Structures are given as C-alpha cells and as structure tokens.
Amino acid sequence: MVFWLEKGVDGFRVDTVNMYSKDPAFPDAPVTDLNAECQEAGLTYCNGPRMNEYLAEMHAILSRYDAVTVGECPFTPDIDTVVGYVSAAQKRLNMVFQFDAVDIGKGKVFQYQTTPFNYTLSDLRNAISQTQGLLRYPDAWTTSFIENHDQARSISRFGDDSPRWRVRSGKILAMLFACLSGTLFIYQGQEIGMINMPKDWPIEEYLDVDSSNYYRMVAQRSKNDPAELANAHAALQHLSRDHARTPMQWNAAVNGGFTSPDTKPWMRVNSSATSINVAKQVKDRDSILAFWKHMLQMRKTYSNLLVHGELELLDQDNGSVFSFVKQGTRGQRALVTCNFAGEHSKAPGVLKHNQRKLLLSNVGSIGESCEVHPDVLEPWEGRLYLLN
Structure with a gap:
C-alpha cells in the first residue's frame, strides 16, 4: 500500500475485504445441493475472527496519508458487523460495498441457477433499505451503486432495455440511485445506459470463467438437454458478468471507438454501440448522459437531502411503484417516486397531503419538468419533489 500511497493515490477499492481471516477450525459449508461439486460457503469463509485486527492494521497506515477506503463486503447480513467495519470510531474502513441490491434475483446456490427477473419490487426496496440503514448509526457511512465489473447492466436487469423504454429506464435508475444517501459510484457505461449483450448472441461470446463453468455444469448434469x-x-x-466487460462504446464506428477498426478487441463490442454511445449522447440534451449530469448537479445542490438524508419507505406493498421520503439534515424533505412498470400507475398518496415542488422528472425535456397528470405516473416515470 505504501508504494502506491507514496505515488499519490487517494485511496483504495479493496477487493473481498472481509475474507482475509478464516475460522481456524475450517468448518465445512452446509450441503445445499447434493449434486454439486462445491457448496455455497460465503457465510463460512467471510468475516473471520481476526478481520477487525487486520483492518485496523491497514487503517493505521492509510490514515497517515488521509487515504480513503471502500471495501467489497459480500455475505454479511448482520448490520452490526458492517457497522463495525465502517464506524469512524473503530478506525477500520471508510465505507463498503454491500451486495444486497445487486444480488436480488440470483440463485441461492449457483447465482445463475435462476430465471430472468426472478424478484419483486419489494426485494429491491428491502435491499436498498438495508444498506441505507447504516446512516442511522451516528458515525457510519454507506454507498449507493447498482453496477460494477461483476454485475450485468442495470437497465437490462431492473428496467426495460427495449428501444421503446430503454432511455426512460436508464433515467429512472439514475434518479433512484443518485437520490440515495452515501457515496455514489457509477460504473463505466452506466452513464450512457449500456445494456446487456443481445439475446441472440451464442454462448461462445460469454468468456467469463463463471459463465463458462456454469454452462458446462448444466450441460454435464442434463446430458446436453436443449x-x-x-x-x-x-x-x-x-x-x-460478461455484460459489464464488453468494450466501452465511445462512438458508432467499427469496434465502438474502443480500438481501431482493424483490431480484434478482447471481447466483442456490443452491437448496441451503433445507437448507444458517448459521441451521440454528448450532443443530445435529453440523453441518459445528460440526465446523469443533471442528477449529479441536483445531488450537489440538495446534498443535505440526497447525500446525507435519512430514507423512509412509503407504500411498501406496492408492486410497481417505489417511493420514499428523504429527511434532510436541515429540516427539508424530498419525495422520490419511481414507477417500475411498463404501464401507468397511481402516484403515492402523500402527494395529495403535502405542498410540493417538482424538481425533476424523467419524462419530457430535462429542466422543463411538469406534472401533466399529478396523480398518475407514466410507464417507467420517476419524479423528484421537494415537500413543504
């Protein structure tokens, strides 16, 4: 660490930060799949007895350089354990990536042993509430993210990546995660709304070892059943994970501007690059990129609400609309309501009982938001209000 700190780096994203200490008894993982060669063991090999000691040693060095740390922290359902890692008083880490939101819809034993969209909006709502709950502890901090190098593209997972709703889906996810408290992380390509590889691409295009191993296992178990x-x-x-690792889409040229046209890139460029690319969006004031820039400015302007505010869920049984209030540090309140459906939905009832100012909607031109139908949300519409 000192080598890089002396070169001037400002901090580290620490991989698998809770896996450095193991239970010295080396217990076996519970058998949950009798036919599997290996069992899911995350709760067995994470958060061992010397984790706090090791992280304190790291902090002692990092603090001399005022370096920031964000640790990858999977398989940690106990919030008190997470607080122990990120509490300022404990002097271990500044923040962690928890996987509650990005893990929804995945298989329990093998993450790909599932079907597409195998989750409910309540699953997403509860996962976000869990990670945002860290701010209820006086000296803890949290993160907001929905993409990284290990996750498929969020529009394809949590939105609708069809041409009709792709842009609006990208904007609603930008609004949701930019309105969550903590430090916001945006993954390359997320800011232009990159999507998964096409459904008709063959399995040979999937190069990640997790992908190939899973497909091979299914082939062996099923005797190549079609x-x-x-x-x-x-x-x-x-x-x-392959979807997060296709080359960045800079323009509509061959290879998406990632490399020269006569070079074969390490992974095939997503064919969506002809319509989803940086060059096209920087010229479009209503693009996903423009919306992200606007949301980031909004986040700075209302930081006491959107960065530091405490989240209160509303209408928690609603299967289509995700709504919450942010209580700011200066007495202000904001309402975020997002319709995760391809059809019209009722807006939350709290709007009828509060004076409000619409700050932003993902419908219409950016900066010219207006409530055409105050009580009804359009398909994949998100709104951000100030409440009085």
Missing part, C-alpha cells in the same frame, strides 16, 4: 441449456443461456444473458 431445454436446460436454453434456460442456462437465458440466465447468463440476464445476469452474466
């Missing part, structure tokens, strides 16, 4: 292989392919098309 239906089982089709299900495996569908799961990978929805969730594989």
